[in-house]
Amino acid sequence: MRKETSSAAAPPAARLVEVGAEHDGQRIDNFLLRLCKGVPKSHIYKAIRGGQVRVNKGRIGADYRVAEGDVVRVPPLRLPDPGAPRPVPAAEFPIVYEDEALLVIDKPAGVAVHGGSGVSFGVIEQLRAARPQARFLELVHRLDRETSGLLMVAKKRSALLGLHAMLREGGGRKHYYALVEGDWVNDRQHIRLPLTKWTTPSGERRVRVDHQGGQVAHTIVTLKRRLGAYSLVDAELRTGRTHQIRVHLASSGFPIVGDDKYGTDEVRQQFARQGFGRMFLHAHSLTLPHPLTGDTLELAAPLPAACEKLLKQLETA
Numbered sequence: 469m470r471k472e473t474s475s476a477a478a479p480p481a482a483r484l485v486e487v488g489a490e491h492d493g494q495r496i497d498n499f500l501l502r503l504c505k506g507v508p509k510s511h512i513y514k515a516i517r518g519g520q521v522r523v524n525k526g527r528i529g530a531d532y533r534v535a536e537g538d539v540v541r542v543p544p545l546r547l548p549d550p551g552a553p554r555p556v557p558a559a560e561f562p563i564v565y566e567d568e569a570l571l572v573i574d575k576p577a578g579v580a581v582h583g584g585s586g587v588s589f590g591v592i593e594q595l596r597a598a599r600p601q602a603r604f605l606e607l608v609h610r611l612d613r614e615t616s617g618l619l620m621v622a623k624k625r626s627a628l629l630g631l632h633a634m635l636r637e638g639g640g641r642k643h644y645y646a647l648v649e650g651d652w653v654n655d656r657q658h659i660r661l662p663l664t665k666w667t668t669p670s671g672e673r674r675v676r677v678d679h680q681g682g683q684v685a686h687t688i689v690t691l692k693r694r695l696g697a698y699s700l701v702d703a704e705l706r707t708g709r710t711h712q713i714r715v716h717l718a719s720s721g722f723p724i725v726g727d728d729k730y731g732t733d734e735v736r737q738q739f740a741r742q743g744f745g746r747m748f749l750h751a752h753s754l755t756l757p758h759p760l761t762g763d764t765l766e767l768a769a770p771l772p773a774a775c776e777k778l779l780k781q782l783e784t785a
Contacts, residue, residue: 482520483542492536496521499534500542507545508555513600515543530601556589558598564618564767569627569760571595571605574769577616577746581607595621604628609635609708614726617644617751617769622759630759635708640756644703644713645692645771647748647778648722649735652691652699659687659716663709674729675711677719685709687716695782698725713749724749744778 491499500512500521519527520543523534534540561573573591575581580590592607599605608620608631622628634640662682663675686706693700699722703713711730717723718730726736726747739745754767771779 481544485540485542487534487536487538487540489536491534493533495530496523496528496532496534496540497530499540503542504545509558510555510597510600511545515545556593556597559591559594560598561591561595562769564769565765569622569624570631570758571621571623572754572767573619573621575611575616575619575751577614577772580613581610581619587613591619592621608632611751612711612714612747612749614728614747615644615749615751616746616772616775618642618754618767619751620754624760627759631756634756634759638706640754642705642708642751643753644705645748645750645752645775646701646703646713646717647695647725647775648699648701648717649697649725649732650699650722651694651697652689652701652722654689654691656688656690659689659720661685661716661719663712663715665710672729673710675709675715677715683707683709685712685716687713689717693779695779696785698782700779714747739778742778742781744774746774748775748778750775 485503487499497509497512497516501507501509504512513530515521516528516530520541521528522541523532523538525541561575563571564574565572575591580587582590582592592605596602596605602623604622604624606622606628608622608628611617611619620631622631661677662679663685664678664682665673665675667673684707688704688706690702690704691699692702703717705712714724714727714730718727723731724747725731725739726744727749728736728747731747750769750771752769752771754765756765757763758765
């Protein structure tokens with residue numbers, strides 16, 4: 469049982485709470501979460517980092533474990549405003565690789581990588597909510613919302629800068645699987661079509677081939693499997709333009725199955741009726757030097773179950 473005494477300051481004021489035997493050995497963050505019901509976890513960690521939470525008049529870290537008899541200074545922590553935006557739900561994603569500098573996850577389709585454009589939050593906001601103790605989490609690159617697969621997140625600024633430099637210089641290898649309409653002709657083909665961004669009258673962002681003022685874009689496409697009226701291909705990005713693989717394939721006459729911007733509506737609707745309601749584009753392989761050590765990283769993410777199921781259906785059709 470804990471004893472509680474009021475501070476002399478006018479409300480809202482800090483409280484001094486004595487730790488009872490039932491909480492002996494509990495982490496300070498969990499102790500405060502139980503004590504301050506409804507307060508977002510991010511507020512708790514911010515108060516600890518800022519030195520507003522003290523134990524026996526001294527600063528502590530979020531991993532400190534309280535002991536019976538400790539006196540904890542609990543600062544005034546406000547509950548969320550009912551009219552304020554809903555807090556970002558914390559979420560972790562399948563981890564393919566992680567060390568002190570870099571996190572690589574297997575992003576599911578249908579999840580944006582960051583908030584904006586009508587999306588209130590994305591992967592990076594959810595990771596930050598799930599890891600409030602992390603001092604630095606930043607996206608290294610982006611994947612379209614409907615694209616699944618390998619996504620890099622830097623855990624140190626030095627790693628972020630190193631990876632950005634590597635990507636600018638064309639270092640590393642990023643490979644994607646795409647299921648396209650049509651019978652892909654060449655076993656291996658280089659697509660070099662310059663791309664430019666534009667906005668539709670409704671305000672939607674798009675990308676198109678622009679031989680006059682477009683940015684250089686290079687994709688290497690390798691045939692993996694013929695599936696009747698469709699083909700499974702591997703697309704290697706040699707540059708990293710927005711929607712590059714999608715536009716390169718569509719402009720070559722082989723749009724990606726399920727692509728709602730550059731694909732065929734009839735095909736997308738056909739597969740949706742069969743239960744496949746996403747774009748078939750998956751970042752499956754990543755080879756790059758580690759941004760701090762220089763060691764070669766070879767990472768892979770298997771095709772999602774829904775994609776594997778569709779391939780089997782097409783093989784037996």
